[in-house]
Amino acid sequence: MKKLILFFVLIVTVGFDSPQEDAYGAGEWFKFRIHYGIVNAGYATLEVKEATVNSKKAFHVVGKGYTTGMSRFFFKVDDLYESYIDKETGNPYQFVRKIDEGGYTKNQEGFFNQATNRVVVKDYKHKTEKILYIPKNTQDILSAFYYLRNYPSIDELKIGESVAIDMFFDDETTKFKLKFIGRENITTKFGVVPAMIFRPLVQSGRVFKEQESLTVWISDDDNKVPLRIKASLAVGSIKADIEGYRGLKNPFKTKK
Numbered sequence: 001m002k003k004l005i006l007f008f009v010l011i012v013t014v015g016f017d018s019p020q021e022d023a024y025g026a027g028e029w030f031k032f033r034i035h036y037g038i039v040n041a042g043y044a045t046l047e048v049k050e051a052t053v054n055s056k057k058a059f060h061v062v063g064k065g066y067t068t069g070m071s072r073f074f075f076k077v078d079d080l081y082e083s084y085i086d087k088e089t090g091n092p093y094q095f096v097r098k099i100d101e102g103g104y105t106k107n108q109e110g111f112f113n114q115a116t117n118r119v120v121v122k123d124y125k126h127k128t129e130k131i132l133y134i135p136k137n138t139q140d141i142l143s144a145f146y147y148l149r150n151y152p153s154i155d156e157l158k159i160g161e162s163v164a165i166d167m168f169f170d171d172e173t174t175k176f177k178l179k180f181i182g183r184e185n186i187t188t189k190f191g192v193v194p195a196m197i198f199r200p201l202v203q204s205g206r207v208f209k210e211q212e213s214l215t216v217w218i219s220d221d222d223n224k225v226p227l228r229i230k231a232s233l234a235v236g237s238i239k240a241d242i243e244g245y246r247g248l249k250n251p252f253k254t255k256k
Contacts, residue, residue: 023222024249031043032226034240058085060083144176163180180198181197181198216228
């Protein structure tokens with residue numbers, strides 16, 4: 001449970017060749033129910049708002065994760081992730097990360113300069129400031145999901161093919177790779193939904209049971225909505241299912 005929002009956002013990122021019409025817009029909102037084993041452990045939400053940054057129109061994306069019920073009694077989680085995203089390029093201007101996970105806290109902001117390939121990271125908890133190099137088009141943990149949803153050539157991937165993206169997180173830029181597994185219809189709260197299946201490649205040993213211990217189901221339509229996530233952890237397993245949505249830019253397809 002310690003990386004509630006991170007699990008969710010990290011494993012739904014997918015990327016491709018050339019952007020087309022936006023798959024999302026202001027007003028979009030998702031809610032996900034998270035289970036740790038058989039326990040209803042908490043919820044995560046994602047919301048897109050309008051914003052202005054440096055006199056340019058931008059999206060303000062807000063992600064929240066929190067434990068509920070007995071899970072909150074044993075391990076309290078209150079996570080907040082924010083990202084300000086350029087509407088034209090899809091690249092982030094700024095990220096916010098405020099987390100409280102069982103008493104472990106972070107309070108950071110990052111400011112991207114895409115022209116110079118630099119990011120300034122301000123740590124308010126430790127009162128430090130760093131300037132770090134980043135590759136071109138590097139995304140933060142939250143902007144990556146939205147940036148990559150705008151690449152519909154996902155539909156052309158063949159089974160076994162992988163895609164990757166540069167992602168900045170915890171003062172480092174890493175390549176996050178995803179492998180396309182196939183397609184299937186899955187049963188959700190909203191009916192049976194055609195889905196694409198991905199398996200992110202993650203570092204084993206610290207949190208996850210093995211390198212390919214994560215699986216994510218994405219709606220096989222123009223929205224590319226994350227429908228379900230499963231992860232085998234070092235201890236136990238975690239599962240997230242879509243619980244609610246509104247403001248989708250495209251029709252949400254279900255099978256009758």
